[in-house]
Amino acid sequence: MAKTLRQKTDPATLPEPMPRRIDPCVATLVDKPPTGPEWAFEVKWDGYRLAVHIEPAEVRAITRGGYDWTKKFGAIVAEARELGHASMILDGEAVVLDDQGRSDFGLLQRAVGKKPSLHDAGEIVFYAFDLLYLDGQDLRMHPLSERRRLLEPMVFGRTSAIRFSEEVHADGDSFFKVACEHGLEGIIAKRRDAPYRSGRRPEWLKIKCTRRDTFVIVGYEPSTMPGAIGRLLLAARKGDDLVYVGGCGTGWSNKESSHLRELLDAIPAKRPPVALKRKGVVFSEPLLVAEVEYRAWTQDDKLRHPAFKGARALDEETKVYEINTHPM
Known part of the structure; x- marks a missing residue:
């Protein structure tokens, strides 16, 4: 049974120590969204999972x-100090958004990397989706609905780093269809009544959008x-x-x-069919195609x-x- 939140005015209650680290709850991959009112749905963000202490x-x-x-x-850390509580642990995802508001892992990698990039660390956004600890109370055994009820007023409406x-x-099903049509990575489903447990859990599910197309085979490693x-x-x-796509x-x-x-050794290329300089590559004539998901x-x-x-x-x-023709 879920715990009830302690009243701050209860003098008999001692603060619970704040964990130095919590292993995250990780969603289980499934083929289709679950059904039922016990499930809540969010966008699956494509970034780095972070806990902000x-x-x-x-x-x-x-x-x-x-x-x-x-x-x-740095921008996330600076804004976290402004959330109005002495101690808390936020669970969420750090992302960089593209021009259409979709999280893009490649942009994020460039923003945090050492190489020069059009995107810098100031563009990284932290999407908070869970609250694990707040002002002396470990909230992990409380249901998701209660944790998010406490989280929402802290961060809802913010449009900067957090x-x-x-x-x-x-x-x-409807949400998943729309998410895929808009080029999102997928969706997340979470049980509203579930406590927060570390590791890969069935209370959190991820459903990924995949694409399938035909590409020319130009060789192999x-x-x-x-x-x-x-x-x-x-x-x-x-x-x-022909352009090399990976x-x-x-x-x-x-x-x-x-x-x-x-098959490919039987059709060696007289010259490379694409611009690619890499040791050990064996090029073939572009006579075969692959169906790729x-x-x-x-x-x-x-x-x-x-x-x-x-x-x-x-x-x-x-x-x-x-x-x-592909959407960027």
Whole structure:
């Protein structure tokens, strides 16, 4: 049974110590959204999972793996001091938004990286979706609905470094369809009555949007296993040219891998069909295509998390992906 919140005026109640770190609750991947009024739905943000620990003497930003990245998230840390409570732990996701308001992991990596980028750390936004500790009370055994009731007035309406990850009031199937149509990574479903438990849990579910298209196979990188393929090299059309869109290294059996290598070795390219300089690459004539399932596109026109689903000969009826048509 969920705990009830203690009254601050209760003199018999001692403050609970604030944990230095809490392993995050991690959502379980499922194929479709759950149904029922006990489920709440949010956008699945594509970024770095963070716990923001706020104490009178310090504010820390701790990653999912337990690393202290406080210095990387200066704007978030500064705003956390303004939330009006002496101590709290916020759970959420640090993201960078693209021009259409979608979280983009590639932009985030550039913003926190060392290389020069059009995006800087000041553009990173922290979407808070849970409250784990507040002013001497560990809230993890309270239901999600109660934790978010306390969180919402602190961060709702903020539009700078810290924002509220709002619940979407719709059924899961409808929300998931709209999320995918708008190019989002997916959605998250959480049980309103569930306490917060660390690790991968069935009370939190993630449903990812995937895309599936056809790309030209322009070669491969050999596997460490003799006679097999490590990665297929894929290309899309851009006008009359082929443009390299990344490598795919998963989705086939050992037998399929060996067969693909035999097919590609039988059609070696006289010259590289795409502009790619990488040691150990074996180019092939662009005569085969691959059906590929993937999550999204990066900012530099590469496939994110591609998985091989099948191959066939390229013919006049094959609709190869056009690089200038995908949503950015």
